[in-house]
Amino acid sequence: MSPYQTMSCHLETERLLLRPWAESDTEGLRALHTERGNGTPTAEHIRELITKQLTATTKTGIALLPIERRDEGDFIGYCGLVIGRSTVEEPEIAFELFRRVHGRGYATEAAGAVLEAAKATGRERLWATVGAWNTPSLRVLEKLGFERDHVSTEAAGEVVWLARLLR
Numbered sequence: 001m002s003p004y005q006t007m008s009c010h011l012e013t014e015r016l017l018l019r020p021w022a023e024s025d026t027e028g029l030r031a032l033h034t035e036r037g038n039g040t041p042t043a044e045h046i047r048e049l050i051t052k053q054l055t056a057t058t059k060t061g062i063a064l065l066p067i068e069r070r071d072e073g074d075f076i077g078y079c080g081l082v083i084g085r086s087t088v089e090e091p092e093i094a095f096e097l098f099r100r101v102h103g104r105g106y107a108t109e110a111a112g113a114v115l116e117a118a119k120a121t122g123r124e125r126l127w128a129t130v131g132a133w134n135t136p137s138l139r140v141l142e143k144l145g146f147e148r149d150h151v152s153t154e155a156a157g158e159v160v161w162l163a164r165l166l167r
Helices: 023-035 043-060 106-120 135-143
Strands: 016-018 064-069 075-082 092-097 125-131 147-154 157-165
Touching: 016 106, 023 043, 023 064, 023 075, 043 064, 064 106, 075 106, 092 106, 092 135, 106 135, 125 135, 135 157
Parallel strands: 092 125
Antiparallel strands: 016 064, 064 075, 075 092, 125 157, 147 157
8 A cells, every 4th residue: 555645637727638548649759759850650559559558547546647828729839757767766756848839837826726636645765767868857957846856867868856845
């Protein structure tokens, strides 16, 4: 039995809805992965990722959630908690949004809602790991009170580790 509450999978902000993954998110997530510049994944691969994400949420009690804009009703990315390079006790916050919506505060708004949801689970600290080159994501995390902890080096380059106490 986990000492933590299950994270809410339905989060709302002024402009955004974060909710559980659905089959209808396949094409949006596929387009977001394509935007990374490493080719286009198959729809089947994306459906498998969504299934894995839903299974992980059931197992861990934390969730990575699709983001849609309330007024437009469109999928613009995802945000949530993952184990990533960390642990289920001190998970990582993760987010990725389409370039077309960058610079409008959506990542900060979604991550702020996830931060509150993480606090409600009883966790004491969150991590974030970001490529050292990714200034916009580092700015979002700093706005939310994350502080640089250390830097590690991986095949893809330097990774900045940031931490945020929740208590």
